[in-house]
Amino acid sequence: MKIDSDFVMTINGESVTTEQTQPVYNPATRSVFAQVPDASQQQLDDTVQTAQVALKTWGATAANDRQAALETYADLLEEHADAFMSLLTREQGKPRAGAEWEVLGSVAWLRAVASQRLPDEVVEDTDERRVVTRFTPVGVVGAIVPWNFPILLAIWKIAPALMSGSTMILKPSPYTPLCNLKLVELAQQAFPPGVISALSGGDDLGVWMTTHPEINKIAFTGSTETGRHVMKSASATIKRVTLELGGNDPAIVLPDVDAKALAPQLFWAAFQNNAQFCNSTKRLYIHEDVYEEVRDALADFITHHVKVGDGAEADTDLGPIQNSMQYGKVQDYFADCHVNGYTFALGGEIDEKAAGWFVPVSLVDNPPDDSRIVCEEPFGPILPLMKWSDEADVIARANDTIYGLGASVWGKDLTAIERIGQQLEAGTVWLNEVHQYSPFQAFGGHKQSGLGCENSLHGLMEYTNWQTITMNKVM
Numbered sequence: 001m002k003i004d005s006d007f008v009m010t011i012n013g014e015s016v017t018t019e020q021t022q023p024v025y026n027p028a029t030r031s032v033f034a035q036v037p038d039a040s041q042q043q044l045d046d047t048v049q050t051a052q053v054a055l056k057t058w059g060a061t062a063a064n065d066r067q068a069a070l071e072t073y074a075d076l077l078e079e080h081a082d083a084f085m086s087l088l089t090r091e092q093g094k095p096r097a098g099a100e101w102e103v104l105g106s107v108a109w110l111r112a113v114a115s116q117r118l119p120d121e122v123v124e125d126t127d128e129r130r131v132v133t134r135f136t137p138v139g140v141v142g143a144i145v146p147w148n149f150p151i152l153l154a155i156w157k158i159a160p161a162l163m164s165g166s167t168m169i170l171k172p173s174p175y176t177p178l179c180n181l182k183l184v185e186l187a188q189q190a191f192p193p194g195v196i197s198a199l200s201g202g203d204d205l206g207v208w209m210t211t212h213p214e215i216n217k218i219a220f221t222g223s224t225e226t227g228r229h230v231m232k233s234a235s236a237t238i239k240r241v242t243l244e245l246g247g248n249d250p251a252i253v254l255p256d257v258d259a260k261a262l263a264p265q266l267f268w269a270a271f272q273n274n275a276q277f278c279n280s281t282k283r284l285y286i287h288e289d290v291y292e293e294v295r296d297a298l299a300d301f302i303t304h305h306v307k308v309g310d311g312a313e314a315d316t317d318l319g320p321i322q323n324s325m326q327y328g329k330v331q332d333y334f335a336d337c338h339v340n341g342y343t344f345a346l347g348g349e350i351d352e353k354a355a356g357w358f359v360p361v362s363l364v365d366n367p368p369d370d371s372r373i374v375c376e377e378p379f380g381p382i383l384p385l386m387k388w389s390d391e392a393d394v395i396a397r398a399n400d401t402i403y404g405l406g407a408s409v410w411g412k413d414l415t416a417i418e419r420i421g422q423q424l425e426a427g428t429v430w431l432n433e434v435h436q437y438s439p440f441q442a443f444g445g446h447k448q449s450g451l452g453c454e455n456s457l458h459g460l461m462e463y464t465n466w467q468t469i470t471m472n473k474v475m
């Protein structure tokens, strides 16, 4: 199978094209290099119908057989890993190391989730009664994914959905449809027709999916703003929803750190994937005793060790912004900092004539707590650094947000970092590390960062309906 050309939708195991297509850009050059189909509402209806039909047999397939299919899929993805990495770099912009982490991580995820089971829970088993709660497939799942980690975030949905016995229709982001279409085309070699299909199109397709009466659940990853629309649309038919939404993760740095040793870790915490990362550190609170030292060590590390460029070049650390819409948003945050007179400790000027949507890594020196750059999610390489002195106060400032996705605390005093970490309002709190994920570790947001969770048995359970069966044995 060719991975780098012939991009088609997959409906019930068949490749499908459309007369109208949508362009796909390479963000490092701003040029169009592929076209993808643009699905109609009728095609969605047809796909949903085939997914409902497939559900009847796939849902009744033994768990060990579903496991075997997922493992075959993992093997296929591993076999084509190199081609997927190149395509991912080309459409998403990320450098090779990031693409490798994403593709090989997806292979590992598939294998791990394939081993997970939700056994029946025997609540009561006496001579008189038997009561059992079991987990049945939730049904047809509409999966809607964003453009920052298109492969991994799709696999985080595909693996548990298919393992649970549900079937799925995947809708990629219009900005990064290629890897997702190919993932689903490849999946046809592992799963029966209709178990997993893919449709490409614009945001409208997402709206049609969230309102479709025969789609039973929406698994969504994207912005909090769109998440609100999804939840509202899904309410009409009481669809199950899992929402993985935006974040504004704080990192708190204690006074006892070694600034120079910490700088690379803080850099990657904030700028991995060019800061187009729900869990990027987006607010850095540094104790006043070490503020200048940490700020300068971070700026020094970036200046001497970080190359921004085309992800296809071997020595690139950070690629471009993925699309023009996001580039415009990031430009706006830079402009807002300038208008308000905030100081940049590094960067601050975007070269708008650059070949791609490139933005320099930038640090904003102690802006006010109510500034946009502190309160909002820029989703680009611009990070505000703030001072703190009082522990209760910095915890309150870290929690003063509608978001609650992740957070981190850094320091040698392990008692202190744990004490602070336990008071942070976030789904994942990392202590002296960051971005450690696992298929066995629940992931999700507090507050407006989401609803429900992915990964672990809790995540698998989100693709099931629980059903309690009670039997009176004495008739």
Ligand code: NAD
Binding pocket: 144, 145, 146, 147, 148, 149, 153, 171, 172, 173, 174, 202, 203, 205, 206, 207, 210, 221, 222, 223, 224, 225, 226, 227, 229, 230, 243, 244, 245, 246, 247, 277, 278, 279, 377, 379, 405, 445, 449, 450
């Ligand atoms: P987005 O919300 O703009 O789009 C996400 C997806 O929703 C796309 O596929 C889009 O086509 C679709 N969509 C748009 N409007 C829709 C509608 N009305 N109904 C249904 N679907 C619709 O997000 P994005 O810009 O692609 O991604 C960036 C955002 O995603 C950031 O806020 C980031 O923090 C968040 N994110 C969260 C996680 C997480 O796990 N919590 C992970 C990655 C990204």
